[in-house]
Amino acid sequence: MNDSLSVLSFNIMVESESLQLDTLFNALGDPTRRGMLRQLAERERTVTELAAPYDMSLAAASRHVKVLESAGLIRREVRWRTHYCRLNAEPLSAAQNWLAFYQRFWTDRLDLLDQILREEDARPQPPASPSPNPKPGEKT
């Protein structure tokens, strides 16, 4: 009866997932921002530290940081003037998940993960494989 409702909320879920991938991939599509993530992988950094390697104004770098923050990739702790940024890599798992679906298509790489997927395919319950028959226009 409220099937239409559950379809609706499913679509909303799917849409927001898609939106998350949009912001995520767009955040990653810039070398400055990827460089900042690299720095943060090493340790916590202030905005000024993050900006230091780049030949641009602090204001510009600050906006890159904000883009990363909007994508959920940076957590910021403000201790008076100074903003301390930490990496939050968890949103990257969405990108990883998205990519996992396509992993089967570059089969010339028979390495680590690929082998695993093959093993899993041979078993009764493939654990988290995406739906096999995506209609065009749904789920990005």
Added chain:
Amino acid sequence: MNDSLSVLSFNIMVESESLQLDTLFNALGDPTRRGMLRQLAERERTVTELAAPYDMSLAAASRHVKVLESAGLIRREVRWRTHYCRLNAEPLSAAQNWLAFYQRFWTDRLDLLDQILREEDARPQPPASPSPNPKPGEKT
């Protein structure tokens, strides 16, 4: 003696790798284009077929196809008027590689791939782990 040369060519290599990630991630940062890749995962499609699910002009969709092609994700075979597009997922491995470096940071997901990586870490030869100490400003 030609150290500066090799450093130069190394930087060129790194830069072009970075550029590839730029175009790749930007291509993925759009729901229409991700949807097209999904269609192509199922089978080869013409541009018209790829465009069909979307509420936009064919010209607009055609440009999305071109973006995917520029990122190397689509191979196009022109058999008279009709352009047949096939998925070429291989460039996605660059994204996968990039993400792999950060996988250790969302350790709360102890699923498939994560477990594998742990097992491999316990062995003598970790097969393809990224360099442990990236200096800021290098290698994006």
Added chain:
DNA sequence: CCATTATTAAACAAAGTTGTTGAACGACAG
């Protein structure tokens, strides 16, 4: 010869991105 076909090209508008500079903020040291 003319229309149909699948697709790109060209010209345009609206919107978004990325950089710049200059100003503001508000505790703390002088």
Added chain:
DNA sequence: CTGTCGTTCAACAACTTTGTTTAATAATGG
């Protein structure tokens, strides 16, 4: 009081992206 500090904000320019519409293309079928 007055600077100084790390940072964001606002206003602006240059460029890119994404959509639109209209036209070009060139073999094939009538």
